[in-house]
Amino acid sequence: MSDKQPYDNVEFDWVKLVADLNPDQETFIEKCKRKFNENPxxxxxxxxxxxxxxxGLFSMYKGxxxxxxxxxxxxxxxxxFAVAALIVGFIYGPPSPATRDNR
Incomplete structure (x- = not known):
């Protein structure tokens, strides 16, 4: 048998790397609120x-x-309507953080 442990945390180094690169990462709920406020x-x-x-499915079931x-x-x-709102949001919405830094 080898001396290597089956889970020596090598696979999870990327998780630590992502946490180090973005320490103020928003939660899922915060991201949903921000996205809803940007384009409701x-x-x-x-x-x-x-x-x-x-x-429609309920009506189909009932006949x-x-x-x-x-x-x-x-x-x-x-x-x-949702696709049109998405396109309008891309055109007229706030710039992404990557393009905001380059201005």
């Missing part, structure tokens, strides 16, 4: 699409074909 229409469109999809089709069309509209 993208999550609104995404949640609308999820709601329309859920309603109401007309409402199911209406909900699926509404889902496409919500997805289009």
């Amino acid at each position: 229409f993208v999550p609104i469109g995404a949640f609308g699409a999820i709601g329309a999809l859920s309603y 109401d074909v007309q409402r199911s089709q209406y909900a699926m069309r509404a889902r496409i509209g919500c997805q289009g």
